[in-house]
Amino acid sequence: xxxxxxxxxxxRTRALSTDRRLLIAVLVLCALGxxxxxxxxxxxYAGLKVLCLSSGGCETVQASxxxxxxxxxxxxxxxxxxxxxxxxxxIRTELGRAAGFAIALIGFGFSMYxxxxxxxxxxxxxxxxxxxxxLMTLLAVVTAARFLxxxxxxx
Amino acid sequence: MASRTKQKxxxxxxxxxxxxxxxxxxxxxxxxxxxGGVILAAVAVVAVAIAISASSGGGGTHxxxxxxxxxxxxxxxxxxxxxxPQSGATLGNPKAPVTMTYYGDLQCPVCQQFTLDGxxxxxxxxxxxxxxxxxxxxxxxxxxxSPQTFSTQQVAALAAGxxxxxxxxVELFYRQQGAEGSGYVTDGYLxxxxxxxxxxxxxxxxxxxxxxxxxxxxxxxxQAGRAAGVQGTPTLVFKGPKGQAVAPTGVPNYSDLxxxxxxxx
Numbered sequence: 435x436x437x438x439x440x441x442x443x444x445x446r447t448r449a450l451s452t453d454r455r456l457l458i459a460v461l462v463l464c465a466l467g468x469x470x471x472x473x474x475x476x477x478x479y480a481g482l483k484v485l486c487l488s489s490g491g492c493e494t495v496q497a498s499x500x501x502x503x504x505x506x507x508x509x510x511x512x513x514x515x516x517x518x519x520x521x522x523x524x525i526r527t528e529l530g531r532a533a534g535f536a537i538a539l540i541g542f543g544f545s546m547y548x549x550x551x552x553x554x555x556x557x558x559x560x561x562x563x564x565x566x567x568x569l570m571t572l573l574a575v576v577t578a579a580r581f582l583x584x585x586x587x588x589x
Numbered sequence: 590m591a592s593r594t595k596q597k598x599x600x601x602x603x604x605x606x607x608x609x610x611x612x613x614x615x616x617x618x619x620x621x622x623x624x625g626g627v628i629l630a631a632v633a634v635v636a637v638a639i640a641i642s643a644s645s646g647g648g649g650t651h652x653x654x655x656x657x658x659x660x661x662x663x664x665x666x667x668x669x670x671x672x673x674p675q676s677g678a679t680l681g682n683p684k685a686p687v688t689m690t691y692y693g694d695l696q697c698p699v700c701q702q703f704t705l706d707g708x709x710x711x712x713x714x715x716x717x718x719x720x721x722x723x724x725x726x727x728x729x730x731x732x733x734x735s736p737q738t739f740s741t742q743q744v745a746a747l748a749a750g751x752x753x754x755x756x757x758x759v760e761l762f763y764r765q766q767g768a769e770g771s772g773y774v775t776d777g778y779l780x781x782x783x784x785x786x787x788x789x790x791x792x793x794x795x796x797x798x799x800x801x802x803x804x805x806x807x808x809x810x811x812q813a814g815r816a817a818g819v820q821g822t823p824t825l826v827f828k829g830p831k832g833q834a835v836a837p838t839g840v841p842n843y844s845d846l847x848x849x850x851x852x853x854x
Contacts, residue, residue: 500706504641528623536627543635547642558707558842581627582620 449583456580460523460534463576467516467569474509474562487561495560500551508548512566515541519573528581535577542567542574652767653781663785666760669710673718675753678746680713681723687716687829687854689724689846692810692819695742696774697732699840700823701763708843722850726759728807729814731822738774740807745779747806748797749786757786829853 477484478496486492495501501508515537522534545567552559654662673681689712693700703709716722726746733739742762749758761782767773783794797803817826825836827849834852837845 500642503638528620532623532627536631539627539631540634540638543631544638547635547639581624 452583453580456576456583457523459576460519460573460580463569463573464516464520467566467573468513468520470562470566470569471509471512471516474566475507475513478507478509484560484562492560492562495552495558495563500548508544511544512541512570515570519577531577531581535574535581538570538573538577541570545570651765652773653765653778659785662761662764663787666757666764667787669713669760670756673713673756675750675756677750677753678726678755679723680726680756681717682720683723685717685720685723687722687827687850689722689849690727690817690826690828691724692727692729692814692817692822692824692826694729694731694733694739694822695746695759695762696739696766697822698766699821700732701766703823703840704760704763707840708846711843712846716846716850721854726755727814728810729819729822729824730811733774734770740804742774742779743807743810744798744800744803745783747803748794748800749783749789751797751800751803752789752793754786754789757789758782761785825849827853 474484474496476482484492484496503511518537519534519541522530522537524530525533545563548563549567552563653659670680674683676683693704712722713724717724728739728743730736730739733742746755746758746762749755765782767778783789783791814824817824821838824838825841825846827834827836829850831853834849836849
């Protein structure tokens with residue numbers, strides 16, 4: 435009985451440790467995402483030029499009609515997405531984890547579509563947008579792992 | 590006695606293990622159902638977002654806009670061209686050291702893409718605005734499937750050019766380009782665009798549409814294009830103190846245009 439209980443405790447400690455690492459990964463990725471999307475939102479509303487490594491790529495993408503969804507800058511949608519994933523961490527239930535994964539999955543899907551538009555329609559690359567797409571992809575993977583690994587860790 | 594206690598403990602442990610296994614099974618099943626729901630919901634949201642983006646984003650299937658949408662487009666064009674001199678089909682300082690000749694067809698979707706999403710807006714905002722580059726539009730028939738319509742739409746733009754509003758007209762045309770081959774270019778469409786151009790005298794514009802000098806400009810532009818080796822639109826030919834360069838075909842971005850400018854200046 436004691437042996438069973440010890441094994442259970444060890445497994446739970448390991449699970450908690452992995453879950454903490456995944457939680458930290460989500461926090462870091464969200465912070466980076468908020469930085470990227472926040473910067474793009476700021477330059478959009480401040481009317482500033484985007485700092486860009488490739489000549490004109492970012493501005494061409496930002497000036498394109500794909501940079502807005504029904505009039506809303508996609509950087510604002512990205513910002514809302516990152517904040518939403520961050521907010522889902524506060525809901526310590528299985529549903530909270532599912533919500534975080536759902537938002538990340540939506541962000542990943544739409545980022546892939548926008549990257550396709552950059553490559554094949556606009557034919558210009560904005561590093562900030564690619565950076566955000568990479569962050570959303572990583573967030574989709576990490577939030578999926580948190581959701582699927584949830585062995586009774588959620589309250 | 591000891592044996593009965595042990596048996597009881599074993600039975601209890603077994604019950605506990607079974608209960609745990611049942612709970613884990615149920616939890617896994619619930620999570621799989623939730624996972625399915627999450628994936629379905631995410632796919633639905635992304636599909637809706639893509640549909641909205643595709644319908645409002647591009648594809649050249651808009652046609653003439655009215656109301657708030659029209660006001661928004663006019664304000665975009667005014668903001669892009671504000672402070673830049675225009676003369677006929679030329680945009681920019683007439684003394685600019687570099688000239689970009691833009692061979693285009695107003696119904697060509699790739700021209701639309703270049704003008705709205707390619708390197709063109711930035712070229713106008715930076716180099717043309719600064720007086721380093723001027724742009725001259727030359728008509729070259731590609732996408733328009735009727736030579737008569739091609740001439741009519743180009744003359745309509747050139748007629749706006751007589752009042753130094755050629756580029757306002759062209760920008761508004763590209764922003765409201767209809768589906769290729771749908772026959773959207775009618776008199777109503779061309780008049781509608783003219784009504785959107787701020788400050789355009791409509792009766793003078795209508796009169797200028799009958800100017801034979803403007804209609805004779807179209808075959809002359811086409812011929813100049815063929816002589817320059819133009820095969821498709823948009824074709825962008827740069828001329829400057831160091832000679833001539835042609836930008837890559839398709840939808841050149843701003844860096845492509847910059848390279849061509851560098852080569853000739």
